[in-house]
Amino acid sequence: MLLKNATILTMNANRDILTNGAIAVQGNRIVALGKTSALEARYPSEESLDLGGKLIIPGLIDTHVHLAQALIRGCADDMALIQWLCERVWVLQGNFTHDDGYVSARLGIAEMLRSGTTTFLESMLAHRYGFDGIAQAVQESGIRACLAGIVMDIGTYATQTNSMHPGMIESRDTSLLGVIQMHDKWQGAANDRLHVWFGPRTPGGVTSELYREMSEIAHQRQMGITMHLAEVEADKIYLQEKFGLTPVDYAESVGLLGPRSVLVHMVWLTSAEIEKLAATGTHVSHNPSSNSKLASGVCKVPLMLERGVNVALGCDGGPSNNDYDLIREMKMAAILHKAVTLDPLIVPAETVLEMATINGARALGLDHEIGSLEVGKKADLVVIDLARLHTTPAINPVSTLVYAATGGEVDTVMVDGQIVVRQGRLLTMDEHEVMREANQHANMLYQRAGIDLKPRWPIS
Known part of the structure; x- marks a missing residue:
């Protein structure tokens, strides 16, 4: 897969930031990083995901x-x-x-x-x-x-x-x-x-x-x-x-x-x-x-x-x-x-x-495998959409990410070369089912523990 047309915070040794960048992933590894035009020419037949200027960071x-x-x-x-x-x-x-x-x-x-x-x-x-x-x-x-x-x-x-x-x-x-x-x-x-x-x-x-x-x-x-x-x-x-x-x-x-x-x-x-x-x-x-x-x-x-x-x-x-x-x-x-x-x-x-x-x-002893976006490392990455009111303008993507963004701006997540979140939707679990089961189990747990948790303010 080719993820293209993005700003990439590589977190490599030089902390390079690539504009109009692309990442090529084969299996669970990153095989190439560079300008979108160069990687499109190098991988013309690969499935591609056009990120439209979004931000890519390491997982x-x-x-x-x-x-x-x-x-x-x-x-x-x-x-x-x-x-x-x-x-x-x-x-x-x-x-x-x-x-x-x-x-x-x-x-x-x-x-x-x-x-x-x-x-x-x-x-x-x-x-x-x-x-x-x-x-x-x-x-x-x-x-x-x-x-x-x-x-x-x-x-x-x-x-x-x-x-x-x-x-x-x-x-x-x-x-x-x-x-x-x-x-x-x-x-x-x-x-x-x-x-x-x-x-x-x-x-x-x-x-x-x-x-x-x-x-x-x-x-x-x-x-x-x-x-x-x-x-x-x-x-x-x-x-x-x-x-x-x-x-x-x-x-x-x-x-x-x-x-x-x-x-x-x-x-x-x-x-x-x-x-x-x-x-x-x-x-x-x-x-x-x-x-x-x-x-x-x-x-x-x-x-x-x-x-x-x-x-x-x-x-x-x-x-x-x-x-x-x-x-x-x-x-x-x-x-x-x-x-x-x-x-x-x-x-x-x-x-x-x-x-x-x-x-x-x-x-974690895994810096040879993850933590930065570099050729040969595992494809663990996150795509963030900064086209939101509270993250606009995003002239410095690092500052915007740290001081203005939240996890709600995450668009796509890849772990080990597999997309697990796409366009803000979790692909490996049903979110509604996860929340429904959590609420059911929490209620039963509080009953077993004998804890009655209420707000401090009066409820009518």
Whole structure:
């Protein structure tokens, strides 16, 4: 297929922007990029898609997603994190069935594809969500995914003892060995669109011995590890009181640092800890909307970037962000640090787009395959229609994309050479069916959990 007559943000090493550009795709690979006239002459008989001046970007990469939380979107708005977890999120997730897990995954994946995310890193799939069903949802949808299965052996959160809902507690054998079984079964499935990672709970939910055991297995199997760390001050306090260590020093002591690790949130860090992240090649997933909404604090992204840490971007989940739209998340990442530092030049639009594309690919160990539009790479791309009132004029397409666009402007999405969204319509799933099933399962879930969620204002 030839996608032609477009402006192309390649995100290659030179960050070239092609006007009147075209991309030739054969199988699941990009075989040529250039001016439309040149590629039309080179591929005269190929099926072509005339994009009429629309924008093409690499598929967006969300490095922190909770698929199960799509079904509980908005369940705990305007609550502090510990209360948010212990009274709402864990109670609902602790009542999940495998069917709920599948339905919630389809809802989250559908939203991601429709808003331009072609690859995501799921952070911690509990056994009760049904890993097989969620992997099946990935396979059916056409998206690319790294699915991290939960690892834990303690039912606490940082300084909060006996805080976890019983339905969320798993043993070493259920969690660790379960993830290994899923890695044997699903790693490389769906034409290598599906990878299996470890997703251990935050310190306080995992013994140091289990962290070390998991880290060794991950090294042997070359598996990725992703974990929430230093999200709230309670994390830092817990590790200092129990181990006398900072969050990053503790992570190092149990084998969690390195180029196959994506640590999430990372708000409560010192400069020395950031230096250690850079020295070890450990990646960070920045979640500005979630951290802001839950009042967790602000990640020191400018300092991380200055010190050479690879920082990617994540939306988090339905209760902490309320959407899985990475284009909207880009704007938040670009403006938050300006407000905090009083520097309008800090973290510009170009840097944020890097975080959502090539930096995300690097964090997942896939930058040789995705994250930029280059010959030989996999054909994961997004077409965006900027001919809208709120994105006109679009003189600088990078700034317009980051500061003015939303996922609603996504026109076409290709993953692994297959078009999965065309002219704003999802081709691999029935959106109405996805929403209908999500509403049905959400209602039953709230009833099982005994939670009656109502607006604060009177209803008549």
